[in-house]
Amino acid sequence: MIQTTKLNRAIALIFCLCSYSSVAAIHGQDLSKFDLSTNDGVNAAREAIAGKPLDDRSKRCIRRDKSLPGITIVGGFAFDYGCRLQGAFINSQYLTADDKAFSKTALDALGWKAVQSQREKTAQAWVANGLLAFLTVISVKDADFANHSFQPPRALTRGDGTVAVTLWIRLPSGRVRGTRYELREYRFSAEGNLAGATTLENFTAPNN
Numbered sequence: 122m123i124q125t126t127k128l129n130r131a132i133a134l135i136f137c138l139c140s141y142s143s144v145a146a147i148h149g150q151d152l153s154k155f156d157l158s159t160n161d162g163v164n165a166a167r168e169a170i171a172g173k174p175l176d177d178r179s180k181r182c183i184r185r186d187k188s189l190p191g192i193t194i195v196g197g198f199a200f201d202y203g204c205r206l207q208g209a210f211i212n213s214q215y216l217t218a219d220d221k222a223f224s225k226t227a228l229d230a231l232g233w234k235a236v237q238s239q240r241e242k243t244a245q246a247w248v249a250n251g252l253l254a255f256l257t258v259i260s261v262k263d264a265d266f267a268n269h270s271f272q273p274p275r276a277l278t279r280g281d282g283t284v285a286v287t288l289w290i291r292l293p294s295g296r297v298r299g300t301r302y303e304l305r306e307y308r309f310s311a312e313g314n315l316a317g318a319t320t321l322e323n324f325t326a327p328n329n
Contacts, residue, residue, distance in 0.1 A: 186250035194254040204255040228313040241276035265326035282311030
């Protein structure tokens with residue numbers, strides 16, 4: 122009985138170490154051999170990281186924006202939703218969207234520490250074209266907001282150094298009738314960490 126217990130513990134330890142090694146390999150994998158300036162190169166890197174082929178729809182879930190130099194946003198395709206954020210190639214490093222260092226790594230690469238006077242602009246660009254790359258940010262009031270408050274995207278620095286980005290987005294329709302909108306706020310600490318995200322308002326505009 123004692124030997125069986127020790128054996129089970131040893132197996133569990135090996136499993137944990139293997140799992141940790143797999144995760145470490147993903148984050149530490151050398152991606153310099155892939156041409157991340159092209160979609161083919163990005164998808165080849167994604168398949169190498171995942172260890173399996175991508176489906177054709179997900180291969181098209183790639184976004185780049187001139188406001189985010191050196192960053193390529195990638196996602197996976199989901200029916201009734203479209204592309205859903207999965208992660209980003211930040212220079213030659215890949216991070217998943219649920220990585221705690223995801224936003225900080227991106228903001229650091231965009232000069233968060235070096236050019237503090239541009240933090241509001243940098244944070245707004247990262248939210249609109251990074252975190253929300255596969256959604257539609259509403260910059261100009263349209264007919265759907267006739268009976269609702271509206272504000273264009275904006276970023277403000279608070280007294281504690283936190284930068285808050287607030288903007289309206291249009292969500293995928295999915296199986297819901299009408300067009301769905303949300304006013305979201307994203308908060309970044311002075312160090313560049315994502316400190317929180319909150320939905321402040323939401324409504325569904327009926328289809329005409």
